[in-house]
Structures are given as structure tokens and as C-alpha cells.
Amino acid sequence: MSTADNPIAVLVELRDGAVARPTLEALTLARSLGTPVAVWLGTEPDADAVAQLGEFGAAEVRVAAIGAEARYPAKAGAAIAAATEDASLLLVVSTFLNKEIVTRLAVTTGAGVVVDAAGVEFVDGEVEAFQTVFAATWNVRTRIAGKAIVGVRPNTTTASAAEAPGAASIVPISVQLPATRETVTAVEPVAQIEGVPLAEAPVVVSGGRGTGGDYALVTELAELLGGAVGASRDATDEGWISHEHMVGQTGTTVTPALYVACGISGAVHHRGGMQASGTIVAINMDPDAPIFEICDFGVVGSLFDVLPQAIEAVKAHRGA
Template sequence: MSTVVVFIDRLNDGGAEVAETGLSKSSRELLTLARGVGEPVAAVAGALSDVVRRELGEYGVQRVLHSEQAELGDYLVVPKAEFLAEAAKAVSATVVLTENSSEAKEIAARAALLLEAGVISDVIGLTPELQAEKSVLAGSYLVSVGVSSAGSVFAVKGNILEALPTENPAVPEVQELSVEFSAAARGARIVQRTARAASSRPELTEARIVVAGGRGLNGDFAPVEALADALGAAVGASRAATDAGWIDHSLQVGQTGKTVSPQLYISVGISGAIQQKAGMQTSKLIVAVNKDPESPVFEIADLGIVGDLFSVLPQAVEEIKRRRS
């Protein structure tokens, strides 16, 4: 059985350890996927609390490679990639899994270079034979791809499977891994950070439901936010909306933004141009609300509503609240 190293990043955007919180949803999904293709080993960068160690065991991890070296928190992605590569070498792993965020994809690519392995990003499915399914050409096609090298690194989208604990949990063995970082890893340093405002909504790339708004909102995201809160969903946006300054760029979905793969994606006032399509094509169910019946978004939607979003969305919110009460 192949050894599969799963990268667990316990360092948040501000560089501080995520102390007593459990594993993220995407990490649990990665560990579940790893069990389907081999024996999972966790490479944990940052704090390893008893809560996380126990949860790793519940998801089938018997061995943990761990480091809290200062470089992992004080520098950019290069030290994380070097730590991940060293972890893979330490256990002779032929498969490495990471999340699919922009940072994680760069870590995956750099680690693959150090391991002389092939790398595939935007993965939405992985067979035991290591054939990955992904979308290409801005979401126009779904393809099955593999690598010809001995090692493989996969950056995996969230929500591609249900995270399930193992029936036989164990207490994993923890090994401290000290990495001799390269000069490149010490060549850049973050000197100032601005913490992102806390939100009760789920993280965009991990959310099971996403409500995204575009140019049709004309700057008023209140209907989108109301529907998202009623559904317990994340809020997303098109590039047109973020470029106009209506909403933060961190919520942009699309070819130049974040890619999402939720169970339900609700597109509101978005034309559905190819750039937007690339970011949400792999959603399980796509619902589109647009007053233009000729809008390209209806070509990929499973359910389309032709109407004024400022009328449709409040009605949907009221109906959701009525049924829940």
C-alpha cells in the first residue's frame, strides 16, 4: 500500500498558530481521500494540539511528521514546500495531497519540483490507480489525467467527497521533523500583516453552499447576503463586482479568483462568462437567477430563474424562514 502524505497547514493568514481548534473541513476530506489510495501520514506545519492529534487518529493517521520551526510562520510558501518535501522523503511517500487554495497550489508545485514528481491541481476526483479528474480550458471539459513520474502531488478541491472518520481510530505516533531550510526560504519575510475580519459565514472554498453575486446587483449585495445567511452559505462574487469595489476581492470566484466546488451554487445577476464558469463549473447543483433569458449562465445551470433578483431573492428568503419555523 502506498504511503500518502497529507499536508496539514495549522498556520493562519496572520501567521499565528491555530491552537485548540480541530482540523479544517478540507483537511478531513483530504485524509478521507488519502485512505482510499493508500496509508495516510500527516505532515503538520504549526501547532499540534491534543485535539488535532486525536482527530488525526480518528481519520486513519498513524504517523505524524510535525514542525513548529519559526520559518514556517514567519516566511512565505517556500519553507512550507521544503517541509512538505522533506516529510515525503522521510517516509518514502509516492503520493502527496494538499488543499487547492492559491497558496496550497504553489506549495504543491514547489514540493513537486523538490521531489521530482508530477503535480496536478484542481483535482475533483482521484482513483486508487491515481487517475485524477479535473476541469480544463476554463471549465469547458472534464478530463482524467495521471503523471508519468514515480511520485505524484495532487492539489484537491474541497467538497469532492464526504469526510468520514475511520472505524478503527488510533493514537498516531508523532515525530518532530527538523528541516534545514534553503537560502531561498530565508530570502523573503512578511514584515506586516492585516488580520481579516472575522465572519460567521463558512470559508468560500470549503462551503457546501455558495451564493454569488455579480454586475446585476448594481452594488447592493444585501439580497445575496440575506439569502446566504438563511442557507448557512458563503458569499461569492464575480470579478466585475469585486473590480467595482462592491465587495472584497478575497470573495471573487472565477478564473482569476477562487475555484469552488460546493453542493449548491447560486448565481445571482452574473452573466456566466467563461471566466466565471471556470471557478464554479464543478459545483454539484447550479441555480441561476438573471433577468436576461439569453444570459450564458443558463447554459450551465441545472435550474434557471428568469426574473428580477431584487424580487426573487427576498421571496426565497421568506420561504426558507417559513419552512424552517
């Protein structure tokens, strides 16, 4: 299949038909470990996508053109198995769907799996992945014996193009898809949040109960800083903002360089979804709010006073 030396397989994540940024981060990580080979499921890639994968170091793009069958975890797993026989390590972006796909894959190949990893390296020829666990209060390093699959969180590697980018060659993969008992009878596309997706945003500004449902200032600061808007479970339960914005252990887990929590007390479920962020800023009326225990910079006060002043000061600084 391949002439690649020490191939490191990377499952390509697509968004609106284009390569998603976490895939470029995973390719960057893969370059530090061996020769990246991209695994593409679904419809045939276009030339731009192949060129971009090559630019980030992929020597090959292995294409399993299985179309919408890629929605079935067992079928996607079988296609990846056919495309990665020679690879000792497969990297995927850590999403709920990919966790299902790699579980199916590992059941058939016997691979060991670590998901929600912040990084991975080879130690004495074996794969070791590192994670933060328990709402990011512990660092854990896990060794995987034999064939390895690692789910990597977005924003844990800075994506950069290869120093000597090459053209990726396309390698068609033929695969016998397993039958499944399940049938996907309807697929209703979700309107995507404008701008950068929450899980990948370098900056997240979140609003909670303290907003009273008014997200104007939270949104303004997010736009000013080039970030995405998040929310606490309280706010999505109130119907103030859609579930897609929820940051927390059962919503979206985020690890941006900057997290700004506005009017969020910091319940344990929320902290579990953001505590590994680079810098954490909190604004809350209640000086005893648990969010202040984990922030780098906190303001005890009303977000309706603090945010407008902060927005003006940042604008003034940029204008200066």
C-alpha cells in the same frame, strides 16, 4: 521514520490554528488509498488537533516545527520533502500558496504534480488524478509516473471520520531549511469573512451587477442555506464587496453542492470559477444571459422580487 503500510502523506491546512475542513476531506480520500500520515508545518500542534487528525485516520502526525518559515515556499517544500521520503503520494489542498510549495518540492524530488484535482486513485500501481478543465467543460484523467503530488480541490470528497479511529502518534521531523533570497518583511492578517470560507462552503450565493450593490437579500439567502456569499468581478471592481468574495478564475474557484447566481450574467471568467458546482441556480433579468446556458434551474426576473419570495417559501417549508 514510519511503520505505516503504503503511507499517503496529507499536508495539513490550518485556519486560525485549527485543522481546516479540506484537510479532513483529504484524509478521508487518503484512507481509500493507503495509510494516511499527516504532515504539519509551523508551530507545534495542540492535543485537540492531533486527536482530530487521528479520528480521520492519520496514523502519524509528522511535525516540522519551522514556525513562520513555513511562509516561504522553498522552505516549506524542503520540510515536506524531509517528512515524506517514504510516501509515494502526497495530497495537499489546491491553494495558490500550496501550488508554489509543491512546485518547489517537485523541483527537488522529481515528483510529478497535478493540481486542482477532483479525485485520485491508484491504477495498476500508478497514481491517476482526475480534473475538470476549460471552465469545467471537459473531464481529464492524468497519470503521474513515480512519486506523485496531487492538489485536491475542497468539496470534492465528503469528509468522514475513520470507522476504527486510532490515536495518531507524533513524529518530530528535523529539517535543514534552505536559504532563500526573499525576505517576508511584513505580514498583515486579513479579516476573515464571517462564517464558512468561500472555497469550502457547501452552498454559495453570489451577487453581481444586478444587485446594484445591495447584498442584503443575497446574504439573507446565504445565511438561510448555511452558505457563503460570493460576488462577480463586476461587483468587486465597483467596490460593492471585497475582493475576498470574488468567484472566478482569478479569484476563488468554488465547487459547492449548490451555487445560486443572482444578477450575474455569467462572463467566461466567472463561469470558470463555479461551473463544476453540483447544482446551479440562476436569477437574471436578461433571458439571454450566458449563465442560463449552464444552470439547472433558472428564473428570468428581478432578484428583488424572486429572492424575498423564495426565502419566505423556504422558511415556510421548514416551519411546516
